[in-house]
Each structure stands twice: as structure tokens, then as C-alpha cells.
Amino acid sequence: MKQINAEILTIGDEILYGQITDTNSQWMSAELDQLGIKVVRKTTVGDTEEAILTAFEEAESRADIILITGGLGPTNDDLTMPMLARYFDSEIIMNEAVLNHVKDFFERRGRVFTELNKRQALVPKIAQVLHNELGTAPGTWYERNGKVFVSMPGVPHEMKNLMKTHVLPKLQQVFQTPVIYHKLIKTVGIGESFLADKIKVWEDNLPEHVSLAYLPSVGHVKLRLTAVGEDREQLEKDVDLLIKSFLPLGGDYVYGYDNTTLEEAVGDILKKTGKTIAFAESCSGGYVQHKITTIAGSSSYFQGGVVPYHNDHKINLLGVRPETLEEHGAVSGACVKEMAEGVRKLFKADIGASSSGIAGPGGGTSDKPVGTVWIAYADGEKTITKKLQLTQNRELNIKLTEIAVLNLVRKRFTT
């Protein structure tokens, strides 16, 4: 199969001058990559006629597909439409369908529709119009000599919606790209190389049409399975089977698939089992509770918690024994044990979990250097404590502690 190449062209002074970050082109690259279309260049130019026309020419000389974003506002700075008209030797006309949509869009929002707004409906006659339901500037599509130009607004959610509903399906049709199916397996509690070791035989035996990528991020490793073929249903089945054979090897570390987060996964477990939870966070400073409460509906399993930053409060609120602190210090298995058991009782929850550690940059000793963190889980029957040796970086230590606490809870339900 011939390799299909694309170029992404971003138009706008605000990107050139560093006023906004271009996140569009990364998203577009990744989507095109899923269709087997290779991005060979990304270009950003400013709002000048010459720069835009030169960029069109250069892009057409290199790529089969030219995806353009930006420069579509209704003011005189916005040159993408007139330059496309000139490039394709076409006159500019008022598109009635777009005009009605823009009018309607303003009316529904109670905003005044002005003469200037009308200009959003001016498009090159030669263009195929792609309906932008989320905004006023339409997408437009041009084909000439086997090459495709697409112009889209730069507003990320408008561009993404146009790509998903119009552009990607049309590209798939025109260039007859294969069907691609992705599934993310999300793991926690194991490093990339250890995981790779565990699943080596499985990975080596993946069928030809399925590939695997490791996507590590703070505290997590995602595995992306990509299956390429012609029939989406068949690909889904293939991937499901592969995941079944994966689980006996790496299943202990899997907390979910695709967009599931760890805090959602833990929330789902608690909801399903009808258990409630409370947290006592010292070094993680409330971050576990923050993550838990970002999930809508978390009040059905999250009772609450404390951040007993000073030792007095560990004693008074949670019932940690002064002798424990004297003998072992606050950063110890004995202390987090009593914290987890104490917060469980205080909040009348089924489960208590806790953290205490030296987040840094100061406060380390030779016995307990910066990055030493203890965490605990208690459910009335059993209390489990765990020591972590983390990093020199305070913010990273807070995040890694949060992940470890949630994973400690998760694992009690899977093993």
C-alpha cells in the first residue's frame, strides 16, 4: 500500500508569537497515525498573504493531505478563506446554509448578529462545506489532482468535532485507509521494564496485525494495543481475546481500560462492594481526597478525612499513641497503622487509609531520607502497611503517594 503523507498547517500570529500553545497538531497527528497516515511536516505561519500562499504550495509539493487550522475569524486579519479561494482559483460566495446556521447560532445564545458575523458564511465556491455544529466558522474541503486540502477553525473542540464527524471518515474513504482499533490497558504499581519482562512471551506472540506500545506516565504504565484490518468488529474480538491471555500475566496491575482513571477505578470498586472509605493524609496533604472527590457521585462511598499535618492532631483526632510517635516517629509503619485504624473509626467508615512521609526538599535524615513514605490500609479485619522510597521532588512525592494509597486500596479487592 502506498504511504499517505499529511502536512499540518497552523495559521495565526498568536501561535507564532507564543501567546498560545498549539495542542491541536499533536491531537491531529495522533488521529492521523491511527489511520496509517503519516504526518511529514508541521508548519506554523503568521497572518500574511505571502506566508500563507507559500505554505500552501510547499505543503502540496510534499503531502497528499494538507490540514489547515486557524485564520477563519470574520475580521480582516483572517486570511485563510481568501487565500484558499486564490490558491484554488475560485470566487468567494455567500453560503446560505452556513449563513442560516450562524444566524441561528447567535440567536440561540441571545447574542446580536452583525454584518461582520455574516462574513463567516463567505466560502470559496469550489469548496465542499463541512458543517461546524459547535461554532460559526465552517470547515471546508478541497480536492485537486489526488490531493486534499481541509480548512478548519483553530478552536480545539470545534476542530476535534469536525475531524471526528467529517474529516477522518472522508479521508478514510478517499484514501482507502485500513480500519484501526485501539485499546488502552492501564496499569499501576509496576515499572515499564518489569512489566515488559512479565509479558515478554505474550508480546512476542502477538499476531502480525496487532502492535503494542508502552506509554509510561507518572506512576502509571499504559499499554496501547493497535489492531489493523478491515472489519472493526473482528478487530475488537481479536483484541478482547489478546487481553484475556494478557490478564493471567499482568492482570494484578491492571486497574482499567481506555479513559478510566485510578480514582474512578477505586470508586467503582467501592460502589460495587458497598464499602465506604476515609483517609488520614499527612505527607500527601489532602491530595488523595482531592482526587477521590473529583469523581461525581463520590459522596456515596467517601465519608471524609483529615490532614493531621502536626503530630498533635495525629494523637488527638486519630488516637495515635504518643509512645508510637516517640519510639518510631511519625514516618513509620506503626504510625500510619494507627492513623488508618483511627480515621476508619473516626469517620465510621469500612476502610481507612493513611500516609505519612518526608515529601522534601527539607526534613530528611540519614535514617529517613527525603522521599521516605509510609502508607497503610485498614478494614477492621486486617491492617497493611507499606514503605515507599520515592524521589527528591516534593510535588512528585505527593503525586506518587496518592497513587500508591489508592493502589493499596484497589489491591485489597483483587487479591
Next chain:
Amino acid sequence: MKQINAEILTIGDEILYGQITDTNSQWMSAELDQLGIKVVRKTTVGDTEEAILTAFEEAESRADIILITGGLGPTNDDLTMPMLARYFDSEIIMNEAVLNHVKDFFERRGRVFTELNKRQALVPKIAQVLHNELGTAPGTWYERNGKVFVSMPGVPHEMKNLMKTHVLPKLQQVFQTPVIYHKLIKTVGIGESFLADKIKVWEDNLPEHVSLAYLPSVGHVKLRLTAVGEDREQLEKDVDLLIKSFLPLGGDYVYGYDNTTLEEAVGDILKKTGKTIAFAESCSGGYVQHKITTIAGSSSYFQGGVVPYHNDHKINLLGVRPETLEEHGAVSGACVKEMAEGVRKLFKADIGASSSGIAGPGGGTSDKPVGTVWIAYADGEKTITKKLQLTQNRELNIKLTEIAVLNLVRKRFTT
């Protein structure tokens, strides 16, 4: 003065294929803009000889300065150095200073120095080497026919350090750009247009060599003053005077300058006044405590706090009266008042602050729609409550509540 133009060239398949976001070029654009150097194009190409050489040629035809990042690793995929050597018709030599630095770099980290690592010290003979103290790949600088090429590693903190310590000062020298001085004024608690109204006369009377930009972000508005001239000390004085005349107009909303965060500003106030604080967070779910504890040394003023997610705990732990909850509900001025006063006593802190609200997406009523939030401040003498009407978005409501709580504390010390 002649306009100096720059092009930013990013080299690497991982950027083209959407595996990582390019944040470097935005930062570089903004820095160049501060020197009055205009970025006229940004280009990203993959790791192929032809693409890189063509990009060099095209960039040189358009720009005076070509800033290149990426493609500097020691493996065969990394082509930037050999292509620069070919482009500038220069042989590649082993640079002893770089070699020693790389060896040293590995030794100090206890990592094994291999033959492959030696290749980091191979640079075109014609290049001026820019010492990269934070990494192993050096920066290199080339001048020909009044144009400057600079190659830097793509790792953001290495690139930024090279830019600040070597590249920007050298560009300033070679192209004799004016001195530019920036100061950020950071405000909270007022919207962009209200602030603009308040300071209109001041803004209209800014001297010619000083300009103002509004940089809004979630819950905050930053004002960036940019002064252009020849003498940095004079510019600093000019800007300081302007800030003095700004403060009577907008000073109530200013929490700091440049890189200061709101949580740092509040921490500094508490440290300076010797006051301690505790928080009772319902709808903000621990996020205020998380932000406060990201600051190293916060244990000197942060006693701790609770997240009494269920009403029972508001009663049992904080002493909120059951009648208050019955009469007014948990999302009420009466409830947050008792929460702030209660948490202050519970943690024996000088100040207590609290939140309770409907973060959404569910749980709204016609009386108290999603986004209704109450916050309170108590210091033993006075208790202040405040009602916020926020958004439909849960995560945004949590963040906006956090900012409002910290700002409520801050304002008690400034008014």
C-alpha cells in the same frame, strides 16, 4: 531599526507522530518576542536527511535566526549534527571539553559511560560550542552571511537553560536588540474587564516605552508590563514607579509578582504574621489543603484540616449544630460559619477557613443550583462568610472554590 526574523525548527519523529506535545516553541517565541525578534515560521520535520536539509535551506531563505531543537541523541536516528556539518561544509570532530563534561556527567550520576555516549561529543568543527550544564548534548552556534543557526537539545529544561545563559544574550549582542524588561502583576478576585475599567486612566497614560498585556487564567488575571529601552536598571525603575501608581487603583487584587503563586502569597502572609491555619473543606474536597502543602515549609503555619464530606462529620467533628443543617442545609452561610469556627478550635489554629457547595454535575436544586458555593473565614474575633455562584463544571468549581478560600484569607490581612 531593521526587523530581525527568526524561524523555529523542531526535529523529531516523536513530535510529528503526536507522541509528545511541543511546548518548547511557545516558550522560545515568547522569549524572542521580548527581544523584539519576530518568529516568522515554526516548522517540525522528522528524522530524515532530506527533510532536515530542505528545512535548513528554506529557513535560511526566510529568517535571520534559525533555532533548532531535537535530533541530538547519540544513536543513528539522530541526524541534526551530521546534517549541520554537511550544511556548513564542515568536518565532524571530537570536542574534548564536551567529552570530559559527558564523562563527568555520567560518573557523578554513577552511570556507566559507554562508547555510544562518546558520540555526544562529536560536533561540526565550524561550530561554536555552547556548554549544556544540565545534560550531555551540547548546544552549537553557527554564523554565516549575517545569519545565525543554533542547535539545542529538545529536553525542555536543558533548552531553556541554554537559551537563557547563552543563546539570548548572544543574539542580543549580534543583532543589537534593545533591552526589554518584564514584570508580571498577579491579581485575583476580579475579572479582566472590571480590572481594565478600574485602571483605564493609568493604562492610557503609560509612557510610550511601556506596554501592558492582560493574561487571564482560571480565577486569576496577570498583567504583564513590558518596558523597552537601553538600560535595564532604568527600565526597572520606570516599571517600579508605574506599579506604585497602579497600586492605589488595583492593589486590593494584587497577591504578588512574577512567579509567586496564591498559595505562596498566603503562606508568606501567615509566616510573616506568625499565624496558623486549618481548613474544613466539603465541596473543595481537600484541594485547598493540597495546594497549601505543595509549598515546602508549609508545616510552620498549616496545622491541618478535615474533609467532612458527610454531614454527620460536620456535626461530630466540627460542632456544626444539627439545627443549622436542618434549617439552612449544608450549603449555607450558617453552616460554613460553624465549620470555619469549628475547625479553628479543633486544630487550635489562629484561623479557620471552610467551604461547602454543590460542585455538580448533580445535586442542584432551583434554590441552590449547581455551582452554588459558600465559604467562610474565622479568626476568633470575626467570622466572614461569602456566597459564590460558580459554573456547571465540577473540576472548575473545585479550583475556583480553592482560589476563593485562599483569597478570602489573604484579604483579611490587606484590608
